[in-house]
Amino acid sequence: MHRIPLALLWEMSVKGRWPLPGFFLLGNLMPMFIYTALSQLAVDYDDPALLNMHIIFLPLVMFQCAIGIVAAQGTLSRLYATPISTSMLVAWHGMSGGLLLAMEIAVALWLQNLLFGFSYPIAGPSLFAATAWMAAQPLVCTSHRTISSFCVIASPSVLLFLWLHSRYGSWFAQPTHYWSPVSIADACTLLAVATVFHFVTVTVVKRDRCGERMPSLNGWKWLVQKWEARGRSALIPDRPFASLEEAQRWYEWQPKGIAFPVIVLLAVSAGVVATVARIVALGDAETNLRDLHEGLLGGGGILSIIAGIAGLLVGSTATGKTQRHREVTIRDLADQTEFERMGDFLATRPFDNATFAHAILSTAARSTIIAWGFWATVLAAVFVARLFAGGAWEPILPAEVRYWYLPLTLLGAWVVMTNISTVTMTGRGSKFIFTGVISGVALLVVSSIARSGASQATEALVVPFLWSISVLVVAGTVWAFKIATERNMVTMSLLMKLTFAAVLVTAVAVALKPADMHNVGYMLIVAFASLTILPFATAPLGIAWNRHR
Amino acid sequence: MQIRINTHDGVPIYLQVVNQIKYLVAAGRLSGGDELPAIRTLAETLIVNPNTIARAYRELEHAGIVEKRRTAGTFVTDQGSPLARKERMKILTERVDQLLAESEQMNVGLEEIVKLLGQRHSVITKAKRKEGSDD
Amino acid sequence: MTDSFSESSTPIVEVQGLTRRFDDKVALNDLSLTVHRGGVFGLIGGNGAGKTTLIRHILGMFKAQSGSVKVFSLDPVKDPVGVLGRIGYLSEDRDLPDWMRVHQLVRYSQAFYPNWDSAYASELMDAFDLDPKAKVKSLSRGQRARAGLLVALAHRPELLVLDEPSSGLDPVVRRDILGSIIRTIADDGRTVFFSSHLLDEVERVADRVAIIHHGQIMLNAGMDDIKQSHRRVTFRFNESTSEAPAIHGTLSCEGSGQEWTYVCDGQLDQFRNAGQAIGAAVVDEAALTLDEIFVARVSG
CATH class of the missing domain: 1.10.10.10 (Winged helix-like DNA-binding domain superfamily/Winged helix DNA-binding domain)
Known part of the structure; x- marks a missing residue:
């Protein structure tokens, strides 16, 4: 009987040697940065901002650490065929994970206290983390989940987090104090909740172990069926594709390109619905519409961020390896052997790399234009609605760029989406992203150090940095086009058109520049213009690099 | 076929x-x-x-x-019977060779094999005759 | 039916001195191989011998680190359209876009091959009993292999490349796959290049066989030659020995005491004489299956 827990512990330590520290660091990264930044401002420990941050970061850190533990433990179903009783299995995963999570939270808080001189409570949050882990077990342990069962099992957790909030004051209002000391009632509540969830998990896993599926209302299935019934005629042409380019654009659009417009549509409609609800409930249409308008304007910038995430998807040429059930570890992410590589099916289609890259880029363009179109249309509609609600004719726009804000958001989304998708097209995306994150972190550290110094020092550091980055981008663009032209991936006429586009972007930007622009601004403009056309060279190169290894 | x-x-x-x-x-x-x-x-x-x-x-x-x-x-081909007979003999020869090789390994002499062939032949013909009279 | 793989016919695949390293592991070691037009070429080898790596080079998914690869006298990396447009390929894990439906997969693939044969495609769809509306993701292993085979065959490729086509499949699907290999080369001038470790299949359908071992070609010959030249000979020696007496030309041997069984390659008469010269008598002699030949070659 002693051997099984020992074997499982060994398994967890081996499997977890990357994910455990990795996710612990990842989870602590953001709070540490923000606290570092705040420490420059000499924020008082009693400041409500610190209290709020403690309460916001606690679940976030907990969640990230929990992901690491789940990765280290592996799925419970791997042990279903072993001669171990279900309650024993559940107890093992629940106790080892809960203990580990409590320890990680304690260490995280202790580190924060040590580094920044806080005195955040440690005992309460750690105990809570263990209980929250137990509460998550019914979902983590089972191999089959439905939306209905997910909602039923996950809803008590909402209550649990509200209870946590109530330890810092009241259940719903702003927190007022820290959770210390932990009362006996608190400890008993947590213990009772953990016990209840243990038995819930045992019941659920018993079902799962003999292959009984979770009850479902089949809502998702219904939605998919409706969508497909409606969309079939629109999405699948009855005639054969006229060309392989058309076929490939269809391939790129259906599962990947469509993501960006859908996300934007959902986000924008959520904003509109919330505003309408508030107007119906509270009245005051003009103010609420103004808020929505301002929110949407800010959303124009966020468009680029969403475009970046969608770009990761659009550039991906990997295909689902359903036949190969491999556990993906952090190691694999670093190795890149199978995970992101172009699928064999795509790699053996008879098209050249430039054709493939152009199909992806044109999908990115279509995706960006449709998503941006949604956003711009709603923005215009809200503006008109505000006029009717008695608002002023004067549109609210960023002061520096005015109407140019609209094309700028479109171009911004295009630049981010295409350049990031090029990164995934290489089939080595996570390596680049890893490098990007590391250099971003380094940059943050440098900038926070620089900011602490005098403004002269800042300029002495930042300006040369911007110069070198911009020069690097422009030189890189020229170099990429040189290679791509040599390999016949970019034709002369395309090169001419792209050069013209880049010059145009530069000219317009220079014409609009603020009067007091620093010299480095010109270089930044040229770099931005280069980035708008860079993917036409790097995408085929990236595809080739991925396809012929 | x-x-x-x-x-x-x-x-x-x-x-x-x-x-x-x-x-x-x-x-x-x-x-x-x-x-x-x-x-x-x-x-x-x-x-x-x-x-x-x-x-x-x-x-x-x-x-x-x-x-x-x-x-x-x-x-x-419309081959005459000699060729067919030759083929038949060839196939039978192969079988007999196999039989002889096995009997040698089992230390059964040639005379015993010949005797065995005679015995089997009479058993099989008897059985056939019986079948014929049953009909 | 013409003589397949006659030396005079055009080489369809030419691999010269190909070496491939993954970190410090050598997957292909100075490998050279020529496949001529027409017939079925079987590539056999153990797990990790380099079969898939070689095939990926032929399809341009690997760039030659040293050495050269030519398919239809073209470089598959430099000219993917020219090479891949004439190849039908099914990968070992039957990689297909999971989100498509079968009829979408057919329509999508059709766009890439100018000589796509729609009639043949629908004939195969019926013969394979594929549901055009089914999602590729939901297909069983066997149906997935059939769907992949359909897309690989329907443009009537000059060269059909199959990587472990039968692995993990039931006998019915295996029959379909082998049948389509046979149908493919029954059309004159087409070539099939396939890797397998199911050697009885290879024995049935291949004209020519290459054994790949530790990233090198160990044996490359016509199936008939291989079958003719490899024999199993059992000698009986006068004295019992604990180790098999050495005879020149031995690939592998096993046995004990006085009787030892040898697998010999080539000069059978010489081999017999060599045995008799050291006082042994031939007690048994038999032909070998490809399976036995492979084991003797690789483990001997």
Whole structure:
């Protein structure tokens, strides 16, 4: 009987040697940065901002650490065929994970206290983390989940987090104090909740172990069926594709390109619905519409961020390896052997790399234009609605760029989406992203150090940095086009058109520049213009690099 | 036409085809003028490379058992009985060789084998006669 | 039916001195191989011998680190359209876009091959009993292999490349796959290049066989030659020995005491004489299956 827990512990330590520290660091990264930044401002420990941050970061850190533990433990179903009783299995995963999570939270808080001189409570949050882990077990342990069962099992957790909030004051209002000391009632509540969830998990896993599926209302299935019934005629042409380019654009659009417009549509409609609800409930249409308008304007910038995430998807040429059930570890992410590589099916289609890259880029363009179109249309509609609600004719726009804000958001989304998708097209995306994150972190550290110094020092550091980055981008663009032209991936006429586009972007930007622009601004403009056309060279190169290894 | 391919005893597949067609001819299950299946058809039914079947047909043609007619296909030749008898004897000889080899390994002498053959023959003919009278 | 793989016919695949390293592991070691037009070429080798790596080079998914790869006299990396447009390929894990439906997969693939044969495609769809509306993701292993085979065959490729086509499949699907290999080369001038470790299948359908071992070609010969030249000979020696007496030309041997069984390659008469010269008598002699030949070659 002693051997099984020992074997499982060994398994967890081996499997977890990357994910455990990795996710612990990842989870602590953001709070540490923000606290570092705040420490420059000499924020008082009693400041409500610190209290709020403690309460916001606690679940976030907990969640990230929990992901690491789940990765280290592996799925419970791997042990279903072993001669171990279900309650024993559940107890093992629940106790080892809960203990580990409590320890990680304690260490995280202790580190924060040590580094920044806080005195955040440690005992309460750690105990809570263990209980929250137990509460998550019914979902983590089972191999089959439905939306209905997910909602039923996950809803008590909402209550649990509200209870946590109530330890810092009241259940719903702003927190007022820290959770210390932990009362006996608190400890008993947590213990009772953990016990209840243990038995819930045992019941659920018993079902799962003999292959009984979770009850479902089949809502998702219904939605998919409706969508497909409606969309079939629109999405699948009855005639054969006229060309392989058309076929490939269809391939790129259906599962990947469509993501960006859908996300934007959902986000924008959520904003509109919330505003309408508030107007119906509270009245005051003009103010609420103004808020929505301002929110949407800010959303124009966020468009680029969403475009970046969608770009990761659009550039991906990997295909689902359903036949190969491999556990993906952090190691694999670093190795890149199978995970992101172009699928064999795509790699053996008879098209050249430039054709493939152009199909992806044109999908990115279509995706960006449709998503941006949604956003711009709603923005215009809200503006008109505000006029009717008695608002002023004067549109609210960023002061520096005015109407140019609209094309700028479109171009911004295009630049981010295409350049990031090029990164995934290489089939080595996570390596680049890893490098990007590391250099971003380094940059943050440098900038926070620089900011602490005098403004002269800042300029002495930042300006040369911007110069070198911009020069690097422009030189890189020229170099990429040189290679791509040599390999016949970019034709002369395309090169001419792209050069013209880049010059145009530069000219317009220079014409609009603020009067007091620093010299480095010109270089930044040229770099931005280069980035708008860079993917036409790097995408085929990236595809080739991925396809012929 | 029934042919079975066995990849577990090492005999080359074309030889298996040749032997079995020879056997079918000798046993009278294929007679003069019968058409053999087209190479491609036989290859697909037996799941065997068409070149292997082609080689088997060539060997059979060489031995005078089949002939290619210009447009029609491959046919069993109208061979006289001597050739058929020769083939029969050849097949039987192989079987007898096998029997002798095994009996030698088991230390059973030739005389005993001959005696055994006589015994079996009378048993089988008796059984046949009995069957005949039952009808 | 023409003589397949006759030396005079055009080489369809030419691999010269190909070496491939993954970190410090050598997957292909100075490998050279020529495949001529027409017939079925079987590539056999153990797990990790380099079969898939070689095939990926032929399809341009690996760039030659040293040495050269030419398919239809073209470089598959430099000219993917020229090479891949004439190849039908099914990968070992039957990689297909999971989100498509079968009829979408057919329509999508059709766009890439100018000589796509729609009639043949629908004939295969019926023969394979594929549901055109089914999602590729939901297909069983066997149906997935059939769907992949359909897309690989329907443009009637000059070269059909199959990587372990039968692995993990039931006998019915295996029959379909072998049948389509046979049908493919029954059309004159087409070539099939396939890797397998199911050697009885290879024995049935291949004209020519290459054994790949530790990233090198060990044996490359016509199936008939291989079968003819390899024999199993059992000798009986006068004295019992604990180890098999050495005879020149031995690939592998096993046995005990006085009787030892040898697998010999090539000169059978010489081998017999060599045995008799050291006072042994031939007690048994038999032909070998490809399976036995492979084991003798690789483990001997």
